[in-house]
Amino acid sequence: MNCPYTGFPMIIKLQRLKLQTRKSEEAINITASVEEVVRKSGVKNGLVNILTTHTSSGLLVTEGIPCLEEDILTHFARLFPEDQDYHHRRYLDYDGRLGFNADAHLKSVIGGISCTFPIENGEIVKGSRQTIYFMEYDGPLERTYLVQVLGE
Amino acid sequence: MIDFHTHPALIQELRAQYPSYERSAREVFQIGNTFQPLETFFLEMDVAGIERAVLLPIACRRARKGDVSSNEQVAELARKSRRFVGFASVDPLEKGAARELEAAVTKLHLKGLKLDPALQDFSPGDRKAFAVYEAAEALGIPLVIHTGMSWAPGTALERGHPLHLENAIRRFPKLRFVLAHFAWPWVWEAAALALKYPNVYLDTACLYYDSPKEFFQFVFSKQIPTSLIERSLRNKIVFGSNYPRVEIKNMAAAVRSLHLTEGCLQKIFKENAERLLGM
Numbered sequence A: 001m002n003c004p005y006t007g008f009p010m011i012i013k014l015q016r017l018k019l020q021t022r023k024s025e026e027a028i029n030i031t032a033s034v035e036e037v038v039r040k041s042g043v044k045n046g047l048v049n050i051l052t053t054h055t056s057s058g059l060l061v062t063e064g065i066p067c068l069e070e071d072i073l074t075h076f077a078r079l080f081p082e083d084q085d086y087h088h089r090r091y092l093d094y095d096g097r098l099g100f101n102a103d104a105h106l107k108s109v110i111g112g113i114s115c116t117f118p119i120e121n122g123e124i125v126k127g128s129r130q131t132i133y134f135m136e137y138d139g140p141l142e143r144t145y146l147v148q149v150l151g152e
Numbered sequence B: 001m002i003d004f005h006t007h008p009a010l011i012q013e014l015r016a017q018y019p020s021y022e023r024s025a026r027e028v029f030q031i032g033n034t035f036q037p038l039e040t041f042f043l044e045m046d047v048a049g050i051e052r053a054v055l056l057p058i059a060c061r062r063a064r065k066g067d068v069s070s071n072e073q074v075a076e077l078a079r080k081s082r083r084f085v086g087f088a089s090v091d092p093l094e095k096g097a098a099r100e101l102e103a104a105v106t107k108l109h110l111k112g113l114k115l116d117p118a119l120q121d122f123s124p125g126d127r128k129a130f131a132v133y134e135a136a137e138a139l140g141i142p143l144v145i146h147t148g149m150s151w152a153p154g155t156a157l158e159r160g161h162p163l164h165l166e167n168a169i170r171r172f173p174k175l176r177f178v179l180a181h182f183a184w185p186w187v188w189e190a191a192a193l194a195l196k197y198p199n200v201y202l203d204t205a206c207l208y209y210d211s212p213k214e215f216f217q218f219v220f221s222k223q224i225p226t227s228l229i230e231r232s233l234r235n236k237i238v239f240g241s242n243y244p245r246v247e248i249k250n251m252a253a254a255v256r257s258l259h260l261t262e263g264c265l266q267k268i269f270k271e272n273a274e275r276l277l278g279m
Helices: A031-041 A066-079 A102-111 B012-017 B021-028 B038-048 B071-080 B097-106 B127-139 B162-171 B187-196 B212-223 B226-232 B248-257 B262-277
Strands: A011-020 A026-029 A046-052 A057-063 A090-092 A097-099 A114-120 A130-136 A142-151 B002-006 B052-055 B084-086 B113-115 B143-146 B177-180 B200-203
Touching: A011 A031, A011 B038, A026 A066, A031 A046, A031 A130, A031 A142, A046 A057, A046 A130, A057 A066, A057 A102, A057 A114, A066 A102, A102 A130, A130 A142, B002 B248, B002 B262, B012 B021, B038 B052, B038 B248, B052 B071, B071 B084, B097 B127, B113 B127, B127 B162, B162 B177, B162 B187, B177 B187, B187 B200, B187 B212, B212 B226, B212 B248, B248 B262
Parallel strands: B002 B052, B052 B084, B113 B143, B143 B177, B177 B200
Antiparallel strands: A011 A142, A026 A130, A046 A114, A046 A142, A057 A130, A090 A097
């Protein structure tokens, strides 16, 4: 398929990336991995969308410094303490186990699970301070996130 | 620190190697979580402060058309890492079960026996099972046996009543019985067996509603008093998580949230398990 405006061929590429988290909660900088997918995609102008496939993890964008990573996790924990009276504390027959990680799910909801950036001349366009984070709220686990690049 | 109750049921490396492994996890063990690399298992232990984990298979191919991990798979994992202590499982109603157990201990170097009367569909008090108890006693290995409620569909609740084991406990006084899941909901009966018989132990791998902390606060302070653990059962309880049905970190935090002394926690997390394993 060609772009109706420029006539160049449209490219749509989806990459599934694995990530081994190592702690119960952590913020992992994935910016370089996303940039690499974009570079290899061959897309010069378009969009990149990044999405976690898990409901107890998240994706967010902020300045890439450790104090902010710590603040995000600390204040998410303050918003959704582990020892609250959640309904999500019961046997889940489809999983064969108890579900009791409502705090992780709620952090995922409030923090978001995806982000999108424009691509120009083969590079992601973003602010100099903007860093893409995979957010683990219930690790350690092997996680998967998606990077879809589309454009011309 | 030792976790006495884990199941190697969701390991990516085993799924890649054994064609029936995934079906057993989904249809026999009935767990829906994602398969994880071995590294996740070790990291889970690290986060919980656990150094070694007992791996429990369940030989239930007669009753469920598939084992939940095999003795060979467990032995393979134990060879890969000294952090794993592999147990064997045999079907007490199958001919040659006692010999199979002996081979698992002497040739595969497995360190204990795991039985699950609900999933394996046998009565733990049935004399047909006694040959296996006798073999385990002779081999000097501990027996972790499922007691209490089993979630597995098609299994009878009453199979898990701990008093079904009393005759075997009396008949084989040198066989150390670890009653898994504290036999919930029959925790008083389980506690009474552990109080009365020197060869009865209990593991903490019980979680049937609420969160681990909430469940433990109720069971170990309202259903039975915490003082019973602190004063009378401190040498008879081992920490077990039931991973991957529950994360080790959450079960360990729940045990630590009980009002037990450091000395008692040390016995539950370490010393009692070491004694049972001859470490």
